Amino acid sequence: MESLARGLAVLRCFAEQQKPMTVAQASGATGLSRASVRRCLHTLTQLGYAVQEGPHYMLRPKALALGYAYLSSSTLVAKAQPILEQLRDELHESCSLGVIEEDEVYYVARAESSRIISIALRPGSRLPLYATSMGRVLLAGLSREDREAYLRRTRLVPLTPHTITDRGRLDTVLTRVAEEGFALVDQELEIGLRSVAVPVFGRKGVAASINIGTQADRIAATDLRVRFLPALRRASRDLSAMGSF
Amino acid sequence: MESLARGLAVLRCFAEQQKPMTVAQASGATGLSRASVRRCLHTLTQLGYAVQEGPHYMLRPKALALGYAYLSSSTLVAKAQPILEQLRDELHESCSLGVIEEDEVYYVARAESSRIISIALRPGSRLPLYATSMGRVLLAGLSREDREAYLRRTRLVPLTPHTITDRGRLDTVLTRVAEEGFALVDQELEIGLRSVAVPVFGRKGVAASINIGTQADRIAATDLRVRFLPALRRASRDLSAMGSF
Secondary structure: OHHHHHHHHHHHHHHHHOOOEOHHHHHHHHOOOHHHHHHHHHHHHHOOOEEEEOOEEEEOHHHHHHHHHHHHHOHHHHHHHHHHHHHHHHHOOEEEEEEEEOOEEEEEEEEOOOOOOOOOOOOOOEEEOOOOHHHHHHHHOOOHHHHHHHHHHOOOOOOOOOOOOOHHHHHHHHHHHHHHOOEEEEOOOOOOEEEEEEEEEEOOEEEEEEEEEEEOOOOOHHHHHHHHHHHHHHHHHHHHHHOOO | OHHHHHHHHHHHHHHHHOOOEOHHHHHHHHOOOHHHHHHHHHHHHHOOOEEEEOOEEEEOHHHHHHHHHHHHHOHHHHHHHHHHHHHHHHHOOEEEEEEEEOOEEEEEEEEOOOOOOOOOOOOOOEEEOOOOHHHHHHHHOOOHHHHHHHHHHOOOOOOOOOOOOOHHHHHHHHHHHHHHOOEEEEOOOOOOEEEEEEEEEEOOEEEEEEEEEEEOOOOOHHHHHHHHHHHHHHHHHHHHHHOOO
């Protein structure tokens, strides 16, 4: 089964590099030998997932079907989508659903507002847990032990001048998020971006998070708390009541 | 490299079945032996792409990253997204980009309108070529030989009472689509759905198609032609001019 693991690693490295790649480049990006990468790309090409143009390989749309497999088989995503869309229509802001996966928040569903300045996120996007509202809600839902392990192994990078990079301070913030049942993150991920998130509960505690992301120069932090948070909480209750995630 | 092929087949069958599956069900869906499916699911679970709950396996969000690999590495998708969004903001209707892949149209980018009744399509969705506006534009862009081969091997299913199921008639329609440079499909895929599509040109002819999909009870076919088609053509020219696809 090693060739499956290697093939998936090669597929994924196209997402990280965001461009067509030569065998040598994919070998550098994955840490696999050139011979190994060449065999993988040959198989992926034969199966229709990749195509060769000169020395470069690129992925074909068929690769989309692999990601779609998760989206179309997930009960959580199916139930969340109409709820996110309703919320988006009510608030005229983009709403997302995220889950924790390998120390990141994965966007798994999204309803986008029709603003010209929109935020480039979609199902499959990944962001750091520590600097995002959904990430903090998800971290706050972990056991004490798991939260501490995360804080120990994660480098807290100052993505903006506002990013909390002190472990102790982040730990205190997470405790408050757990108590209050929401996280508000103000330009810690990117200047101009402000968002609020709440947990979605499943059988085993926090199963996911939903958020509303807005532009800081359009929506004040108070608005997020007073106007958006109650609507977000309602949506989360509706989704949590649908179980079973 | 056979285990890579088998593993990808197992991943994809989750998309087709749209639910958690047992080893026996996945074996039935893929035609692979149970032992083989069990080994694949074991590896996928170890790698974090799947999770076992009782006798059932389901995919994890990490599988999304595989589809995202195509989206984030595709020049066409990157260039099309802002153009689709602009078109959506102008017309207040959902706009999509599709490509031909294994006798289907694959949605690879989409800008959704914020209507309450929305059409459940997203990147990764696949639809039959013969009954969709993008599909007909893509078929019309094929060589005479490829078009004939497609018509020979494809069963034209009457998806609604309006679906063209006669090979000769479809062939005539495709010739007109090629001449006029657009396809208008009126409730042949689903009752209530009307759409118009135009080609996007790459170095080797028709590289993709963009369309606008609307509800038939809201937008008349004449509107699609008179109001939407010129905007769609403009967007297609902009995108085609960006090459190189």
